[in-house]
Amino acid sequence: MPCVGDWLNSPLSIVQGIFAQNVPNSDWEKKVTEYFKEKLKENNATNWVPSLNDVPVHYLKPNSLVKFRCMVQDMFDPEFYVGVYETVDPNTNARVLHFGKYRDVAECGPQQEIDLNSSQTVTSERQTFYCVPVPGESAWVKEISFFASQARVSPSTSYTPSRHKRSYEEDEDMDLHPSKQKEQHMGNSCCSGGDIHGCVEPKRLETEASAGHHVISPNCSPPLDLNFPLPGEKGPACLVKVYESWESFKVNDVLEVFGVLSVDPVLSIMNSEERDSSTLDPMESMDTAEEQRVHSPPASLVPRIHVILAQKLQHINPLLPACLNEEESKTCEFVSNFMSELSPVRAELLGFLTHALLGDSLAAEYLILHLISTVYARRDVLPLGKFTVNLSGCPRNSAFTEHLYRLIQQLVPASYHLRMSIESMNHSRFIPHKDYTANRLVSGLLQLASNTSLVIDETQLEQGQLDTAGVHNVTALGNLITWQKVDYDFNYHRMEFPCNINVLITSEGRSLLPSDCQVHLQPQIIPPNMEEYMSSLLTAVLPSVLNKFRIYLSLLKLLDYSISDEVTKAVEEDFVEMRKNDPESVTADDLHKMLLVARFLSLSAGQTTLSRERWLRAKQLEALRKARLQQQKCVNGNEL
Numbered sequence: 001m002p003c004v005g006d007w008l009n010s011p012l013s014i015v016q017g018i019f020a021q022n023v024p025n026s027d028w029e030k031k032v033t034e035y036f037k038e039k040l041k042e043n044n045a046t047n048w049v050p051s052l053n054d055v056p057v058h059y060l061k062p063n064s065l066v067k068f069r070c071m072v073q074d075m076f077d078p079e080f081y082v083g084v085y086e087t088v089d090p091n092t093n094a095r096v097l098h099f100g101k102y103r104d105v106a107e108c109g110p111q112q113e114i115d116l117n118s119s120q121t122v123t124s125e126r127q128t129f130y131c132v133p134v135p136g137e138s139a140w141v142k143e144i145s146f147f148a149s150q151a152r153v154s155p156s157t158s159y160t161p162s163r164h165k166r167s168y169e170e171d172e173d174m175d176l177h178p179s180k181q182k183e184q185h186m187g188n189s190c191c192s193g194g195d196i197h198g199c200v201e202p203k204r205l206e207t208e209a210s211a212g213h214h215v216i217s218p219n220c221s222p223p224l225d226l227n228f229p230l231p232g233e234k235g236p237a238c239l240v241k242v243y244e245s246w247e248s249f250k251v252n253d254v255l256e257v258f259g260v261l262s263v264d265p266v267l268s269i270m271n272s273e274e275r276d277s278s279t280l281d282p283m284e285s286m287d288t289a290e291e292q293r294v295h296s297p298p299a300s301l302v303p304r305i306h307v308i309l310a311q312k313l314q315h316i317n318p319l320l321p322a323c324l325n326e327e328e329s330k331t332c333e334f335v336s337n338f339m340s341e342l343s344p345v346r347a348e349l350l351g352f353l354t355h356a357l358l359g360d361s362l363a364a365e366y367l368i369l370h371l372i373s374t375v376y377a378r379r380d381v382l383p384l385g386k387f388t389v390n391l392s393g394c395p396r397n398s399a400f401t402e403h404l405y406r407l408i409q410q411l412v413p414a415s416y417h418l419r420m421s422i423e424s425m426n427h428s429r430f431i432p433h434k435d436y437t438a439n440r441l442v443s444g445l446l447q448l449a450s451n452t453s454l455v456i457d458e459t460q461l462e463q464g465q466l467d468t469a470g471v472h473n474v475t476a477l478g479n480l481i482t483w484q485k486v487d488y489d490f491n492y493h494r495m496e497f498p499c500n501i502n503v504l505i506t507s508e509g510r511s512l513l514p515s516d517c518q519v520h521l522q523p524q525i526i527p528p529n530m531e532e533y534m535s536s537l538l539t540a541v542l543p544s545v546l547n548k549f550r551i552y553l554s555l556l557k558l559l560d561y562s563i564s565d566e567v568t569k570a571v572e573e574d575f576v577e578m579r580k581n582d583p584e585s586v587t588a589d590d591l592h593k594m595l596l597v598a599r600f601l602s603l604s605a606g607q608t609t610l611s612r613e614r615w616l617r618a619k620q621l622e623a624l625r626k627a628r629l630q631q632q633k634c635v636n637g638n639e640l
Contacts, residue, residue: 007039008048011065011260011308012102019099023084029101033244036065036308040258047149049258052236053133054146057263057303066261068238068305069145069316070131071449072253073227074441076239076295083124087112100124101243102260102306104267104299127246128295130440132228133235134254134316134449136416138409140550144318224297229432229443230416239297239304251441252497254313254449256322262304267296287439294438315451316413317554319547324558338551342606345548352549355537356407358400359524362624363391366519367504369600371412372556374451375484375500383484387596388503390515393522393632394459395530401457401506403534408453408504410538411549415453418445422464430473433489446476446486450500451557454480458507474513481514517593519625520632556603563610571595571615594618 007014015032022028040046050060052068060066082100087108089095097120100106108114115121226237240257242249249255287295314323321331346368353364366389373387394400405417418424432444448454456477466474480486481503487494505511510518527533541549563571578586598618602610 007036008065009061010063011036012063015099015102019097023097028099029243033308036258040309046258049149051145051149052238052261052303052305053142054149057236057261057300060261060263062261062263064261065258065308066305067256067258068131068236068240069134069256069313070238070240070254071134072129072240072249072251072255073132073229073237073443073447074130075251076128076130076439078125078127080123080125082106082121084120084122086115086118086120088115088118089113102308104262104304104306105264124243127242129240129242129246129249130227130237131240131255131257132226132237132443133233134414135229135233136414136448136452137316138413138415140410141316141318141413148318224293224301226302227440227443229445229447237302239302240307240310241304242307242310249310249312252447252449252499254316255310256313257305257307257310259305259307259309262306263299265299267299267304288437290438291440294440314558315554316449317550319551320554324555335555338555339606341548342552345552346604348545349549349552352537352541356404356534357391357521357523358526360522362621362628363519363521365621366517366625367391368604369597370502370504370517371408371453371553372600372603373502373596374557376561378498381483383498383500385596385599386481386484386500386516387600388481388505388515388517390505390507390511390513390518391521392507392510392518393520394506394508395523395526396459396508398530400530401455401459403530404506405455405457407534407538408455410546411553412453412502413550413554414449414451415455416445416448418454418456420456420458420461422462422466422470425470425473426467427469428473430476431486431489434491436491441488446480446499446501448499448501451502453502453504456503456505456513458505458511458513461507461512478514516596517625518629520628522628556606559603559608561599561603561608561610567610567612567615570612571610574615574619590622594622597621 014035018031018035019028022031040049046067049065049067052060052066053070085098085100085106087096087098089109089111090113091111095115095118096109096112098107101124106114228237240255240259242257311323321334324331324335349368350361350364353367354361357363357367370387370389374385375383376385378384402417405415409415409417429442429444430446432447433442434440435442476486480499480501484500485496485498488497503515505513505515538546575586575591594615595618598610598615601618601621602608602614605614607614
């Protein structure tokens, strides 16, 4: 009877037990999945599982159960593996069946050999995803997830029980020096071809470049590029091997996977030997050396996870239940409890953002609507629900956008600050492109997870000449904003990847980029020290209140919304009346914008249907916003 820690520390022994009991029946795989699914439902058991987001890989026990919150950056070709194989003892002729699932290296005893011609052999297929931590994930998401996990992990699950777990953020010393920890290794291993490799312990050099996310590998020259979309990202990249329902996952999906950690040193030796031998015998492998280097990096640098369970995440906010679609009593209770105190939370958030926007309450209203906006549907090519805001009139020389971004970063789970300059436009890689030599998708700045907040700062933009790359990058930003899609470059053709990115543009005048709504900032106060003023705003907010802001913004994105037939009719009549009174300035585009404002205004108050009151308030906000733009136009004498 397996003890409590076995399924965490030795998941393969659990699989072996189920396999032994159910062979030759083919449903043993289903029973394995059901076993771990039930285990993870018990008493927040997901928090007992060590996370690769929190703990450096050299602190984790090989072949233990781990979890990983990640984004699918690339999909490799499906691979074949030996799902079931038979070993034979040459002396006694005794035969034993083994499973190859959830393993990189086939296992056999000291006096056993793999019978490659056995009729019991089963060849299966699995899909490999190249996964990276969620790009731009906020520090508070990492911290809350880390401490929630830290409190529930028993010492036996740690690779080095005598030492406390440290997050990647705190483990810089380990990043800069080779790990002195010895790696546990299976006593006897065989590769699928039957070659036996002894226990070898390669030196693990885990040097991570802070700016360029390159890792120096003892087996790879030049340095291994971990292919993170954003510069300066930390954390592991993993090869995630999925066995069931991989068709439901696609590039840029955010997943949480639970699986067996594989960091077997034999993998590095095998891959190194393959690279060496492929130069001698070109028929041995059809892969190029570069492709082998990218697809089979050293396991100590890019660990493998053999997935037992995986789920697509609706959001990555650790303060919310992972899935809000299920009619679970705990989820319903959480939502109803929070909704009951929604009104004061909104009022406090409005006050907080009003101060952040230098006393401008109208701009703060629109910023709330922007932060809870999301693409809820697509009609043909038109994304419905996008609400890109251009905040014009921003102070140029006070680093206002930088400080505003830092505040937004404290509220949303994932974000990125794009400083728009001639140099960054000409020299940055925005669009992911296919590298056919290495057979991989090379990431770009716009390969972001759904619901990431992208803050574009135009206030630093000066006169200059955009080159071809710069023009392509600006075009890509325009397409992202207008169509919520990024056209990935596959050399011979472009492929559309739909996205759902919240874009906020700060500028002095009207933005060069398209937007759904321009709000001109009217500061009521000009602080003498912008940095001190903005920092004091965060200091003044209690952590519990800040957490309520975070829940508020994430939860409202996930609510359904509808308009009753009665209100639809009233809105139509109202619009007809508006057109009669002012036929030149009221257009169908204005109606669309007001309906969008009314939608997010209703949701911001916790209402999932449009009321007459919210419609009138939306009209009022739009009238104030337009009047302000008109006033500014008269002052400057040109269009904003």
